[in-house]
Structure formats: C-alpha cells, structure tokens
Amino acid sequence: MNSPKCGLRLASVLFGLMSLGQLWRLIAQPEVLVGGAAFPTWPSALAFIVLLLLSAWLWRLSNKTTQ
Structure with a gap:
C-alpha cells in the first residue's frame, strides 16, 4: 500500500477527475x-x-x- 505505483495511480485518478470537472464546465x-x-x-x-x-x-x- 506504500508503493510509489499506488501513489502515482491515485494522483492520476484525481487529476483525471479534476479534468472531467473542467470539461463539464466547458459543456x-x-x-x-x-x-x-x-x-x-x-x-x-x-x-x-x-x-x-x-x-x-x-x-x-x-x-x-x-514494486
């Protein structure tokens, strides 16, 4: 649970959700x-x-x- 892979994936998902929020604002x-x-x-x-x-x-x- 402490691996860098898990942290990078979590950050990636959070950035993806924020980008969807910006896309919603555009639409x-x-x-x-x-x-x-x-x-x-x-x-x-x-x-x-x-x-x-x-x-x-x-x-x-x-x-x-x-890891």
Missing part, C-alpha cells in the same frame, strides 16, 4: 461571476488539457515504476 457553460463580471470559459479549456496531460503522464509513469 454546461454555467455563468461564473467574479467581482460582478462574468468569468470566461477559456481558462477551463486550458485547465482541462493540462490536467488530462498530467493524468496520462502519471498513469504512464506508474506503469514504469517497480
């Missing part, structure tokens, strides 16, 4: 107000891509880890 287009001004959705697109890449990278790294 649902909820209005987000910051200081009374509407917050654009393009940062969610960028966050989706970055989080998805991190998730895939950590998952691949966990497959190379021994």
Whole structure:
C-alpha cells in the first residue's frame, strides 16, 4: 500500500477527475461571476488539457515504476 505505483495511480485518478470537472464546465457553460463580471470559459479549456496531460503522464509513469 506504500508503493510509489499506488501513489502515482491515485494522483492520476484525481487529476483525471479534476479534468472531467473542467470539461463539464466547458459543456454546461454555467455563468461564473467574479467581482460582478462574468468569468470566461477559456481558462477551463486550458485547465482541462493540462490536467488530462498530467493524468496520462502519471498513469504512464506508474506503469514504469517497480514494486
């Protein structure tokens, strides 16, 4: 339970879930107000891509880890 493989996989799953949350924001287009001004959705697109890449990278790294 203390292996690096388990930790990398857990982090990968968490990043994957966060990327799905960003994808939901892109699809649902909820209005987000910051200081009374509407917050654009393009940062969610960028966050989706970055989080998805991190998730895939950590998952691949966990497959190379021994133990």
